[in-house]
Amino acid sequence: MPKPAKLSLNPSERRASVCLAGLFAARMLGLFLLLPVFAVAAQSLEGGLDPVQVGLALGMYGLTQAVMQIPFGMASDRVGRRPVILFGLVLFIVGSVICALSESLFWVTIGRAVQGSGAISAAITAWLADSTRPEVRTRAMAMVGASIGLSFAVSLVLAPVLVGWGGLQGLFWVIAGLGGVAFAVAAWVVPVVPRDTHAPAQTGTALEVLGHGGLIRLNIGVFSLHLTQVALFVVVPPLLVQFGGISADHLWHAYLPVILVSFLLMVPIVFLTETRRMHVLTLKLCVMLLMIVGAGLALATSGWWSLLFWLTVFFVAFNVLEALQPSLVSRIAPPHMKGLALGVYSTTQALGLFLGGALGGWLARAGGPESVFWAVTILSTVWLVATWSLKSPPMVQKATVATEHP
Structure with missing residues (x-):
């Protein structure tokens, strides 16, 4: 054996x-x-x-x-x-x-x-x-x-x-x-x-990728995630300067510990997700967490420590989703169109980055930071609804893995 x-x-x-x-x-x-x-x-x-x-x-x-x-x-x-x-x-x-x-x-x-x-x-x-x-x-x-x-x-x-x-x-x-x-x-x-000598010798077409239900849901996810990221960073830095009493060139005093703490919290989540094979469940829970972050920021924008807390929670969810989503794309996409599927995924990611800055700035000017935070909550809710029917990819047979990696 x-x-x-x-x-x-x-x-x-x-x-x-x-x-x-x-x-x-x-x-x-x-x-x-x-x-x-x-x-x-x-x-x-x-x-x-x-x-x-x-x-x-x-x-x-x-x-x-x-x-x-x-x-x-x-x-x-x-x-x-x-x-x-x-x-x-x-x-x-x-x-x-x-x-x-x-x-x-x-x-x-x-x-x-x-x-x-x-x-x-x-x-x-x-x-x-x-x-x-x-x-x-x-x-x-x-x-x-x-x-x-x-x-x-x-x-x-x-x-x-x-x-x-x-x-x-x-x-x-x-x-x-x-x-x-x-x-x-x-x-x-x-x-x-x-x-991979077992993969077909042809590539997929854009219509195959765009018509794949699981990939569509993951593309909606990465678009929403990076639109949220950039939109938040349109309004969060000025709030940190305002409530922290620091200058712009000292903002790293806030960012660095937030990111390091979020990495420490991300590791056990990723490990548990792998060992229990609960990738899709973890993804949905993290999207729910983003909904809570948006509402929390909208309701608690009056202090330095509340901003740091919700920013840390955001980065925990963000880092886990950054790991989970491309992994799921590579699992769900058929071998002959893996690169194309990841290309579409990265395209929607880039569009989210671009639109996050544009929409975040427009919302901040029209209704202040709270409008951005509530928009994040609404977008995360739409994302969760779109992702709810996402199915876990089939498991790889352990015997095959053991043969390839003795």
Whole structure:
């Protein structure tokens, strides 16, 4: 009798997970470094005093990401993950260099469009899914989710320092360097994963993915999650400054402990979800938690500690969902359209990021922070209703796993 598979990453899975999480982190850090400082630092550029142009420069990245995720996901199914990711990183580096050499916001916007056109999130996630067994995949995805949150925390500390050192141009040169680091990791460090010889030799079509009930529900989920994230961060930082009596360059004092505590709370939840195989149930519970967070923030926006508490609860749910949802996409999608399915998933994610900023700003101006918080509650309720009929994917036979990983 084969030995039962253990619920732990084997050495090959661990290496691939750490490398791909690091690759994701380096690229996301290059994106996040702009968020805390761009609106102020861009004032030194031609056109930088126009908030519409500033918003367009920031949002252009998300728009081109949304357009290119599906083509990059389909290409990764056909020619492999590594070459597609390397090409996308070259575009990211070229766009960063264009931004670093620009003296007007117009050319920064062009550079941001080039940066975003290297849309490799789906290919990276598919590569991670290829490299791990289904029963440990959520843990591997959690590494990527943790790396994203950690990158955001690091960016809040580093961005003001880097801008003070080299200005906005210097910051873009650092971002280009991070793209180079990610390129080196993808080219020479991430282990090779043999192609699945049992999978059909064709890719899926967009209609197959868009007509798949389970994938539709997960796409609604990632859209709602990231729209919620950006909308909250339109209004939460000013409230932290107001109630905490701190300046904008010290906001990391609030963010860093919140993110670290949320990671510590996320780990046992992910472990329990894997061992009990309750992925869909955990997803629904986390969406309910987001509903509570929205209502809690709307009813308790009068103090520093209440904001920190609800922000911590939000990040617990956010980090768990960041791990669960791409794992479920990779499980539910048929093998021949895994990359395409993750491409559609990443496209809806990018659209959520873009619309979160636009709608969050509009709601905040029209009705104040409370209107944003109640909108989050309503959106999470709609998400829960849409997800309620989601079914758990079939389990993988342990004997097969044990044969592949003795």
